Amino acid sequence: MKDLDTPFAALVQDDKALTTLYTDPGLFEAEMDKIFTKTWVWVAHESEIATPGSYKRARVGLEPVIVTRDRKKNIHVLLNRCRHRAATVCEVSKGKTNSFVCPYHGWAYGLDGSLRGVPYEESYAGKLERGKLGLKALRTETYNGLVFATFNDEIEPLEDFLAGAKKWIDLFMKQGAGYPVKANGEHKFSFPGNWKIQLENTTDAYHFPLVHKPFLKLTDVETEEQFDIMNKGGWVEDLGNGHSVMIMMPELVDLEENLDAPIPDKFADLAQALRDEGHEEQQVRRIIRAVGGSGFNVNLFPNLGCSAAFFRVLQPVSVTETEVRHIALAMDGGPEIANRERLRIHEFFQGPMGFGSPDDAEVWDRVQQGAQGGKELWLLLNRSTETEEPTAEGTVKGDVSSEIGMRAAYRQWKKLMEA
């Protein structure tokens, strides 16, 4: 790793950061090492590997991993790298299997990563220590269906790391309306920019009325009114450890409250269809209230957003390239008509052809382009610094368009980079 020209303290201050944060390749390398291999990184939702033998590929930083569910239903996160001479043992994004067989010389590994088979083993004259040559396993812990992994054996337990964010994750999962939340397809898109540009955006309400004007114009009047988020009394809260939450629609914080509120016109047909299917009125209301998702975005440092109605997953590719996945969510075992409504809502805004995401991607691209100039200039992150207030829970919050979430993320960034 190259020595960095500027110390981290000079790069990131309390309310501003230097432009080179987006453009310095040496810094990107350092981030992969000091952040992504040292902290908890989200790799899967449990529903993506629901049954024994199921697996999916993921990355922790740039390192390829496989998330598996073994026969005893335990979850493993394994480095996708053969212990013989490094080939990947899995090139399928998701599926079911009994084992992973390396395509180069045929070493075979179980779902728990243990080395099960070595062709022509006699050449090792009985000296091959199979027990020590399983796929490298990462420390893996879960919280409310979210699976995280880390290369760092010293790190605090996941629950301590999530700390103040746990309450918001629990609230987010209420959009299952009593059914378990299930991943239900995903949009993957990339933009030519640094990963932190996207990280910042998850708690950036400030851009919404401008960048998403086309969305606001094309959606129905109820949704347009709902998304008037600059004027709805929302706020952004620093949850500690780099995490934050942006409350856009305070009335949709707890989806199990206010079930007696009138059913929006846009969901009147769906509500009737649910009644026709025999659902009790109370359950109809619970589903209707949950179907559009939660009224907030939780930004978990460094790579997961529990964003209104979907998971937003960040994948750094290079200092100037980032992949973003928007994973749609469904009620597992819930009414199909409501899950289809969720898919259509997701398609309307998200993904490379949605009416929202391409405009986000475009402005992030523009940030990266602009950041090629003015390396000595600051990125200003000081919205609401003068008006922040403490919450009853001991956290600090700013108004809805506050940049407090970004300040929280960069504080954690600096802490990890300096460690």
Add this chain to the structure above:
Amino acid sequence: MDMMTPVKDTALLDAMAFVWLEADRLDQREFDDWLGMWSADAKYIVPVEPGVTDFEAHLNYAYDDAVMRAKRVERMMGGDSVSASPLARTVRALSRFRLLSDDGVTIELRCMQTLTEYRRERMKSHVADVEFTLVREGAGLKIARKVVRLINADHTLSGISYIL
């Protein structure tokens, strides 16, 4: 052309001419005419997963009925969308046509499409299999369904603020 030739034998040519016209209208930005090429309950679909046929039950990039198609056009022309101003220039070629079926009313046609996009000093290309369901209405044809299966649909795409 032999006047005795049954309708069916010209179906492939009729269908090809019709989807070429659709392609040209999209590239030339004749969107009002384009919107008029669809039957009332038609769908324009860009699926995510290869092989999916029950599109309604799966996540798509686009799953557009008439209202959504009109909105997509409005977004492109409205001038508010930063990713659609300027609108990408597109040039598309359709080839490898195959008539899959024709029952006298409905034609199923499959072809390939390669589309080149140019915007903000960058060229990109999108290659797809396209499945058309065309219906004979009055003297001509209408699109009842168009499914665009990008060959890299289940991988990472960049923003596409136009119609494939």
